[in-house]
Amino acid sequence: MSIYRVSVHRIQGTVGYQFQNWANTYSCRPEFYFEPASVEEVRQVLELAKQRNKRVKIVGCGHSPSDIACTDDYLIRLNKLNRLLQVDTKKKQVTVEAGMVLADLNEELAKLGLALSNIGAVSDVTVGGVIGTGTHNTGIQHGILATQVVAITLLTAAGDTLECSDTVNHEIFQAVRLHLGALGVVLNVTIQCVPAFKIHLQQFPKTLTEVLNDLDTHLKQSEYFRLFWFPHTDKVTVSYADPTDKPVKTTSSWLWNYAIGYYLLEFLLWIRSIEQVKRSDKAFNFDCLFKQHVSDWSIPIMQIRPALEQLKNWLDSNPNVQAHFPVEVRFARADDILLSPCYKQDSCFINIIMYR
Ligand SMILES: Cc1cc2nc3c(=O)[nH]c(=O)nc-3n(C[C@H](O)[C@H](O)[C@H](O)COP(=O)(O)OP(=O)(O)OC[C@H]3O[C@@H](n4cnc5c(N)ncnc54)[C@H](O)[C@@H]3O)c2cc1C
Incomplete structure (x- = not known):
């Protein structure tokens, strides 16, 4: 055609x-x-x-x-509606058009000495898109990305422009902060930013049993704590990420970037401790080079142990199913956004990736 x-x-x-x-x-x-x-x-x-x-x-x-x-x-x-419209330096808030890509927003914010407090694994996504699907990362003090939004301008199907925030059209705001693309056109978004910061990344090996036994400690110990569990084993890579004043320090991430086979990856990552310091957005993002099927389940944080145990048992009883990638477990704070997977409960996300 x-x-x-x-x-x-x-x-x-x-x-x-x-x-x-x-x-x-x-x-x-x-x-x-x-x-x-x-x-x-x-x-x-x-x-x-x-x-x-x-x-x-x-x-x-x-x-x-x-x-x-x-x-x-x-x-x-909305790729042509992608501008930074307004900066409130006092409140550390920016208003952007919804078609703006996070990669561009991160650079604009860096120039202003600001940053987003948390973003997902990639920045090739639009502001309207990330709030549309409840994009999240990790850190039990942090909500899904939509919790950083303080106001939205919506164009309704009738062609009316509607401002909404905590104080104006509050109920619509609570709905549109996770809109699934079903509530109209999100035109502009005002986001609460934080002062620019760097992140100290540390990864170290543990067993799944150890991590689950010490979960509360890990959650308190590191602001952006997550874990990678290697299915078919009891091995876990614990990932701590925390704001730091240390100078930038990067090491090659070739282990993540090349498909070297699940079992080799498992072994190399598990024995290897990694330490890096990066600008916050660079630390949150990582190279997802390979096209993949993803399923990312959100469950109440209290359910993490039975959920992982069930997953482990299911894999053990289905030896023909081969995991392609470590199962990533992330955490997010409760919120009051109507369609949020974290609605009124601290949650844990279990992310399973299978390469295509
Ligand atoms: C490699 C990769 C890594 C990822 N990592 C993460 C992660 O770490 N955490 C996570 O939670 N998710 C992650 N995702 C998922 C991703 O963040 C979401 O799917 C996000 O919605 C993508 O944004 P987008 O701009 O591509 O939106 P699209 O996929 O284009 O659209 C998503 C939805 O938003 C609607 N929409 C978009 N813009 C508007 C607008 N202006 N007005 C109204 N509706 C609109 C669309 O209609 C659609 O319903 C990842 C995806 C990939 C491919």
């Missing part, structure tokens, strides 16, 4: 565009694909969709491992 641009109504749309998510697991061919350059153009797409009884989806960077951004009707990418 060929791709061509047409003028629909007053805006340019593309016919024949194929959307593919990052992992190449889902794709779609929307009837029209748009890259609006202004809010007015977004509004025109919504108006057209209403007239023709079509649904509209927004796509960020397409990093969701699901088909959540797919549609047969109209697809909008």
Whole structure:
């Protein structure tokens, strides 16, 4: 099918565009694909969709491992609505357009001496996208990324602009902070930042039994604590990450970056302690070079032991199932965002990756 641009109504749309998510697991061919350059153009797409009884989806960077951004009707990418709009240096808050990619935001914040207090494993994702799916990282004092959001400007299906925050349209704010792309177009997002910081990363080996027995200590010991459990074994790599004033110090991360086989990776990582100091966003991110299937389960933190034991038992009784990568266990603070996996409970995320 060929791709061509047409003028629909007053805006340019593309016919024949194929959307593919990052992992190449889902794709779609929307009837029209748009890259609006202004809010007015977004509004025109919504108006057209209403007239023709079509649904509209927004796509960020397409990093969701699901088909959540797919549609047969109209697809909008906000890559041209990606500016830093406002900086409140006193409150350490920035307002950005929702199409802004975190990699660009991290650089803008660094210039201002600011940073995001926590981000996920990649920065090739948009501000609108990360809050859409409840993106999280780790650290029991820290909520999912959406908890850093203090205000949102939403464009509703009717074409109205709605401001929402803790004090204005509070209920809508609680819903739209994790919107699943289903509540309208997120136009602008105001984010609470923190002073720029570096992170001291330390990794060291333990057994699963030891880590589960000392879980509370680990959670208190390190601000961004996580663990990697090597299925088919009792081995765990504990990862501590904490703010530091130490100078930047990096070592090669080739172990992570190359597919050297699960069992070799397991052995090398487990025997090796790693220590690095990096700018915060560089420390949170890591190179996910390989296309993968991901399932990331959120459970109440109290359930971590039975959940991992059950997973371990299931693997033991299904020897034909081979793990491809360590199971990553992360933690997040309770919040009050309506659709959050951490709604009113401190939670633990169990992340299972299988390479494609
Ligand atoms: C390699 C890799 C690593 C990852 N690491 C993590 C991790 O550490 N932690 C974690 O929690 N997740 C992680 N993810 C998942 C990722 O953070 C989320 O899927 C996130 O939503 C992707 O952002 P995106 O901009 O690509 O959004 P998309 O996938 O493009 O869209 C996600 C949803 O948001 C909607 N949307 C996007 N922008 C808007 C807008 N402006 N208005 C309305 N709706 C909108 C879309 O319609 C869709 O429903 C990872 C994904 C990959 C591929």
